[in-house]
Amino acid sequence: MPQIILGPQQHAPQIDGSVRGKAYNFLAKLAENDTVPGLHIEPIVRSVDPRVRTGRVDSFWRAVLFKVQGREQDAIYVYLGVWPHDEATEFAMRATLQVNPVNGIAELLIADAPVVPSAFAAPSEPQAALTEPLFTRLGLTVDVLVNELGLDTEVAELAFECGEADEITELAELVTGWQGVALIDLSAGRSLEQVKEALAIDEAPPAPAADPDAQLAMALEHPAARLQFAFIEDDEELRRAIEDGDFAAWRIFLHPEQRKYAERSWKGPFRLSGGAGTGKTVVALHRARTLARKHPGARVLLTTFNKTLADALQRDLKLLDSALPMSEGLGEPGVYVRGVDATVRAVLQSRSAGLEAAVAGVLGPRTADVGRITDRNAWRDALASDGSELPPSLRSPVFLQAEYELIVLPNRVKTFEEYARVRRPGRGIALDRSARAAVWKVISAYRLNASIRGTIDFAEAAAIAADVLDAAERRPFDHVLVDEGQDLGPAHWQFLRALVADGDDDLFIAEDSHQRIYGNRVVLGRYGIKIVGRSQRLRLNYRTTAQNLRYAVSVLTGTEFVDLEEQAEDASEYRSARVGPVPRLLPATDAGEEFDTAAAVVGEWLKDAATPETIGVLVRTEQLGEQLVRGLDERGIAARFVSDRSVPTGKPVVMTMHRAKGMEFSRALIFGADASALPAAFALRATTEADRADVLQREKSLLYVATTRARDELAISWHGDVSELLPS
Numbered sequence: 001m002p003q004i005i006l007g008p009q010q011h012a013p014q015i016d017g018s019v020r021g022k023a024y025n026f027l028a029k030l031a032e033n034d035t036v037p038g039l040h041i042e043p044i045v046r047s048v049d050p051r052v053r054t055g056r057v058d059s060f061w062r063a064v065l066f067k068v069q070g071r072e073q074d075a076i077y078v079y080l081g082v083w084p085h086d087e088a089t090e091f092a093m094r095a096t097l098q099v100n101p102v103n104g105i106a107e108l109l110i111a112d113a114p115v116v117p118s119a120f121a122a123p124s125e126p127q128a129a130l131t132e133p134l135f136t137r138l139g140l141t142v143d144v145l146v147n148e149l150g151l152d153t154e155v156a157e158l159a160f161e162c163g164e165a166d167e168i169t170e171l172a173e174l175v176t177g178w179q180g181v182a183l184i185d186l187s188a189g190r191s192l193e194q195v196k197e198a199l200a201i202d203e204a205p206p207a208p209a210a211d212p213d214a215q216l217a218m219a220l221e222h223p224a225a226r227l228q229f230a231f232i233e234d235d236e237e238l239r240r241a242i243e244d245g246d247f248a249a250w251r252i253f254l255h256p257e258q259r260k261y262a263e264r265s266w267k268g269p270f271r272l273s274g275g276a277g278t279g280k281t282v283v284a285l286h287r288a289r290t291l292a293r294k295h296p297g298a299r300v301l302l303t304t305f306n307k308t309l310a311d312a313l314q315r316d317l318k319l320l321d322s323a324l325p326m327s328e329g330l331g332e333p334g335v336y337v338r339g340v341d342a343t344v345r346a347v348l349q350s351r352s353a354g355l356e357a358a359v360a361g362v363l364g365p366r367t368a369d370v371g372r373i374t375d376r377n378a379w380r381d382a383l384a385s386d387g388s389e390l391p392p393s394l395r396s397p398v399f400l401q402a403e404y405e406l407i408v409l410p411n412r413v414k415t416f417e418e419y420a421r422v423r424r425p426g427r428g429i430a431l432d433r434s435a436r437a438a439v440w441k442v443i444s445a446y447r448l449n450a451s452i453r454g455t456i457d458f459a460e461a462a463a464i465a466a467d468v469l470d471a472a473e474r475r476p477f478d479h480v481l482v483d484e485g486q487d488l489g490p491a492h493w494q495f496l497r498a499l500v501a502d503g504d505d506d507l508f509i510a511e512d513s514h515q516r517i518y519g520n521r522v523v524l525g526r527y528g529i530k531i532v533g534r535s536q537r538l539r540l541n542y543r544t545t546a547q548n549l550r551y552a553v554s555v556l557t558g559t560e561f562v563d564l565e566e567q568a569e570d571a572s573e574y575r576s577a578r579v580g581p582v583p584r585l586l587p588a589t590d591a592g593e594e595f596d597t598a599a600a601v602v603g604e605w606l607k608d609a610a611t612p613e614t615i616g617v618l619v620r621t622e623q624l625g626e627q628l629v630r631g632l633d634e635r636g637i638a639a640r641f642v643s644d645r646s647v648p649t650g651k652p653v654v655m656t657m658h659r660a661k662g663m664e665f666s667r668a669l670i671f672g673a674d675a676s677a678l679p680a681a682f683a684l685r686a687t688t689e690a691d692r693a694d695v696l697q698r699e700k701s702l703l704y705v706a707t708t709r710a711r712d713e714l715a716i717s718w719h720g721d722v723s724e725l726l727p728s
């Protein structure tokens with residue numbers, strides 16, 4: 001059957017819904033059988049490219065396509081759009097589909113049309129004369145870009161008129177496909193070799209082939225070509241792309257690196273890190289789909305930190321492929337999407353065999369009743385009742401909980417003697433035997449209280465579920481994919497490791513240590529997950545403009561971050577493919593004035609927002625969020641506070657920075673960036689000196705998460721003294 005490829009369509013006129021419906025019918029018939037006479041697939045006399053065809057959509061409209069047919073393959077049709085009859089012929093005569101002679105990537109050329117739209121205003125002469133072009137400073141030349149990378153001469157020459165990276169980004173926004181990506185990478189200081197590697201461009205130029213159509217077919221499959229040429233795999237995909245106009249780029253045009261991480265196979269756990277908005281979630285979604293399709297009957301888990309994020313994964317996976325087999329039961333074929341704690345619960349509910357032994361193995365002798373969750377104040381209560389022997393510097397529920405989750409639980413410590421001997425790497429503060437005895441007393445009280453009430457906490461549940469699975473004969477999954485890995489704790493990792501047997505493509509982990517806002521820092525190798533060289537980083541930010549990204553990254557400066565393998569994490573390499581206004585900083589003298597400012601900013605944004613829910617206002621606490629909604633209401637702006645529900649449409653949204661994790665808004669206002677709110681005084685009060693640096697780091701990460709939620713515009717307001725976490 002013929003293969004349909006949607007090629008670059010920026011040259012085609014906009015068409016209305018009824019014509020789109022007809023275009024879809026035409027392509028759907030073509031995909032079934034290209035010899036049907038009604039399609040009128042006609043070559044064009046005197047066209048530049050003999051492969052170009054027009055096809056009859058109705059009496060007025062014609063589709064323009066290329067037909068590529070090697071000797072041993074079905075026809076491939078590359079669709080460029082529909083035009084009124086005469087214009088279609090005129091356009092078709094000028095269009096060429098060819099293999100780039102330098103890099104082997106398929107490309108579309110239109111005779112007599114500029115490659116870069118005239119909208120690009122190269123910097124004026126006097127300005128350009130002031131600074132040497134960025135690319136010259138980077139040691140590049142037009143000749144290198146054209147003859148070693150394969151860039152279009154016009155694009156390369158324009159790039160040498162740009163003084164700074166932002167101007168290159170503006171140019172790159174207008175250049176479609178791989179050329180734009182290459183420009184951004186080069187402007188961020190990546191070498192020619194690194195850019196070629198990222199785009200999967202081989203060193204040797206492609207040799208001329210005996211069968212040029214077969215060579216063109218291969219060139220269309222090149223990972224970099226697929227940034228512009230979308231292989232349509234089924235009728236539903238075609239319908240959505242053409243009829244609904246739903247051509248969501250993330251579903252179709254993966255960056256070559258994203259595609260590699262979505263499709264490649266590894267002989268063990270693989271870790272993908274990358275800054276906010278680099279497409280880690282997109283890769284995890286595509287990878288879940290690839291695995292489910294490649295291995296029919298496979299049991300695939302796609303999991304993340306909490307239910308809100310898992311619901312979003314489930315929604316997006318359906319958008320990606322509505323026909324994908326989903327699984328609703330543990331161990332059943334298909335993709336099972338749940339938060340990690342919900343998956344733990346499902347294991348505990350489904351496996352009664354071995355439960356008692358696992359509870360005893362994790363917690364020591366106690367009731368095996370694990371149906372309810374321990375109260376969140378339980379550490380405070382245990383500290384109050386049995387903490388009198390603790391040195392004052394350790395009297396903190398946050399310290400005790402961290403000690404418990406990082407050291408006691410993962411090592412299955414059940415007695416004081418075991419605790420007295422256990423190694424405590426990375427805990428920052430040494431404990432002698434008497435301090436350990438005092439700590440153990442509180443831990444024993446915590447365990448005893450929970451045992452009496454028949455409760456366990458989330459970390460205990462994960463550790464118990466891990467041991468249940470380790471003792472069972474069969475693991476419930478063949479492939480486990482984890483998003484937001486930086487926020488999971490040691491017991492989660494032991495659980496995830498136990499869900500799947502060691503083997504090919506067992507674990508895929510997406511994480512960004514700069515966005516760790518919940519748990520403590522974790523080193524994967526300590527919990528049985530050996531990455532050993534199978535780790536990569538995404539650097540191109542698809543969400544945030546260069547201006548917002550620069551601001552967000554500067555929030556992180558001055559603090560050292562390390563990832564799940566104890567490698568230093570550097571944010572300076574992140575780059576964006578879009579430009580926009582610089583973030584607005586909005587100080588106010590008092591709370592009332594800050595409310596006025598927020599109402600003015602949101603009101604202004606609302607004027608041209610077709611979808612008000614794409615405006616987000618982010619705050620540090622729920623209490624402030626609720627206050628703000630009332631304050632906005634008094635000033636005539638109806639907004640909605642959203643905590644754990646999904647986001648309803650119709651109004652701007654106010655939510656906490658924690659809740660905003662994994663989300664994005666077109667415009668975002670960070671409200672209340674005061675000295676006392678960021679870092680939150682209550683978070684610092686609750687900690688010990690030993691954990692203070694980590695708490696501060698998490699507050700910084702929270703601000704980074706918040707600042708990276710804005711796609712287009714970012715504003716930050718405060719009153720009184722400004723937060724020390726904002727870049728000066």
Ligand SMILES: Nc1ncnc2c1ncn2[C@@H]1O[C@H](COP(=O)(O)OP(=O)(O)OP(=O)(O)O)[C@@H](O)[C@H]1O
Pocket residue numbers: 249250251253254255258274275276277278279280281282283512515542543661662663664708
């Ligand atoms: N190849 C792509 N083409 C177009 N858009 C993309 C692509 N990859 C990702 N995006 C878009 O970029 C945005 C960020 O993607 P995603 O949420 O996957 O990033 P992330 O790295 O998981 O971000 P975060 O860590 O902040 O949650 C989304 O709007 C997504 O649709």
